[in-house]
Amino acid sequence: MYFLGIDVGTSAVKIILIEENGNVIGSISKEYPVYYPQPGWSEQNPEDWWNATKDGIRELIIKTGVKNYDIKGIGLSGQMHGLVVLDENNNVLMPAILWNDQRTQEECDYITQTLGKEKLAKYTGNKALTGFTAPKILWVRKHRPDIYKKIHHILLPKDYIRFKLTNEYATDVSDASGTLLFDVENRKWSTEMLDALDIPYNWMPKCYESTEVTGYVIKDVADLTGLKEGTIVVGGGGDQASGAVGTGTVKSGIVSVALGTSGVVFASQDKYVVDGENRLHSFCHANGKWHVMGVMLSAAACLKWWVDEINNFGKASVTYDELLEEAEKVRAGSGGLIFLPYLMGERTPHSDPYARGCFIGLNMTHNRGHMTRAILEGVAFGLRDSLEIIKELNIPVNEVRVSGGGAKSVLWRQVLADIFGVRVDMVNATEGPAFGAAIMAAVGYEVFKDVEEACSKLIKVSDSVYPIEENKDKYNEVYKIYRNLYYTLKDTFKDVSGIE
Structure with a gap:
């Protein structure tokens, strides 16, 4: 059996296919552009992520010759903090604002002043930085009210790919931690933060642990990619957490x-x-x-x-x-x-x-x-x-x-x-976050009882340097x-x- 790991990076999507013993049998990268419409701004078109991902999956399946019914699960990883906003018909309302975008300093200052550093740390475990998602939402509310009033769903970059694969609005706890809207200690959305910033709770996707099943590949996507309809898609993780799994x-x-x-x-x-x-x-x-x-x-x-x-x-x-x-x-x-x-x-x-x-x-x-x-x-x-x-x-x-x-x-x-x-x-293991995502898919399919067991069996030290x-x-x-x-x-x- 095989597992697919998808890492939605800033410059490219990387997709790998591994066997249950951890051997990588194929990988592919598909690049897409980053746009810098103003100094300090950094944006991407979510459709570029999806086009690269669906094409990459199809090409990888063809290249490896693996039968789609032998691909048992998919794990997702990706750049953190990016803001994707959808309307009631699931149309993308504007380019995604990325993790390295610097336009939101005023919003960060507002968040810190509104809550205070102590409450902010208590509610989220972090401080307000321009990279995080919450300041981006406030920026849209202030500068693009025409778009803000149309928002029905907020997703992170990898979770837009999940939505396209499964038609489910979902994320995982590691990626959600980087939004500044998440109660990291209790692993759930922070009602205190959402209320304080007046962000509707129902905009936020359902949150899962990284190895939980979040949805299944839908028929239209199966036809586009060569995947089998009903293949499980697990929570996955932000790129750093996924990369850490990929190194054990x-x-x-x-x-x-x-x-x-x-x-x-x-x-x-x-x-x-x-x-x-x-x-x-x-x-x-x-x-x-x-x-x-x-x-x-x-x-x-x-x-x-x-x-x-x-x-x-x-x-x-x-x-x-x-x-x-x-x-x-x-x-x-x-x-x-x-x-x-x-x-x-x-x-x-x-x-x-x-x-x-x-x-x-x-x-x-x-x-x-x-x-x-x-x-x-x-x-x-x-x-x-x-x-x-x-x-x-x-x-x-x-x-x-x-x-x-x-x-x-x-x-x-x-x-x-x-x-x-x-x-x-x-x-x-040298495949980074995509490998970690594939490991999580294997755990979600119950090849391993948990992430620690999977890492202990699949990842070994290959070289050591001593001080x-x-x-x-x-x-x-x-x-x-x-x-x-x-x-x-x-x-x-x-x-x-x-x-x-």
Whole structure:
């Protein structure tokens, strides 16, 4: 038997087909555009997601030759926080406002002022950020009242695909946690938040646990895609929770680090815990428990910037491998050179859109290798900021599992191990959130009794890097300097950001 995992990403939908033993027998990605109609705005057409998904499913079934009756379940993952609004006839009323859209600062301020930080944290476990869904709803009410009065249903990106597959309005607890309308502790919509913001309760989709069956593939979709009518579709999860399932980060003591364009430090926990200062997100996990998560906005993006925009400006042709080879020759600490990785501002722990990237400590002895290594170290220090908060909450950190494009570098994994002071592992599963979604479908079909059992059987550590004690000691000293630099430069960052 086989299971389908669908991840509705920002740049593309990724669809994979796995066997019940976890072997991936086929995958496909279908891209679609992002629109930026005004500075700071970020939108997509939900129909683009659906067209890519239905075409991708059909092509994948044809490519693999699997019989549709052998595909027993579908799991969904996707970009979080996006706002999809439907009218009474299920027509999409406007482009989806995405997670990285920045238009809603006034609405965030209004939410914080209306409820107060204490009530907001009590009701949702989080603070109001421009990425979340609730401020987007208020923005539509204020700026597009013509659309607002037509709203009958609100969905998150992956849940629009669920609706098209099953004709059901549903979501899961992990994705709902990122709306700022969800009672994360009690795993249900927050009547306090909906009432305080005057958002109708009946607009919100029914909320399920990630492995629960939420609906069944309808006949019209079966005809379009090649799926079998009646195939189950489970709750699934937001991309970070699904990605954590895909790396086996479902037990206390295991922390995952997604070293992609942005950086995410994710810790699974058995009990609901909230950071008193709301530097971390507290969300429901896809395994029926909870997780905390810290996000830095520029992680592997810093290295990409260094390679593409700085070292390959003009006619240069310098590869990642060449730069990393130079960095490997440099000792830990980069000769006193420190890089602050705030190229797009920062979220955890500073939540500061004005923060800027910079090199600190340059002198005449430094060369390009020092600068490359300082970037690797600076990103790792930024991720350690989240790790330290996790430790403050008494959440154990026994093992770190790293994924994403940056994890391909052995040097970067070693730097992470040295700066974190713990073992850093790679696992055999490399398909990310789509794999986690497929695992959830297998659990929903009762191949496994729960997510933990599925992960223990399907996901294995494939490579480990251990901290080098000498480097670990050096980095502990450098980190003390690193974590003070933001506060030293905070006011200067804001001043500099105003220069055109």
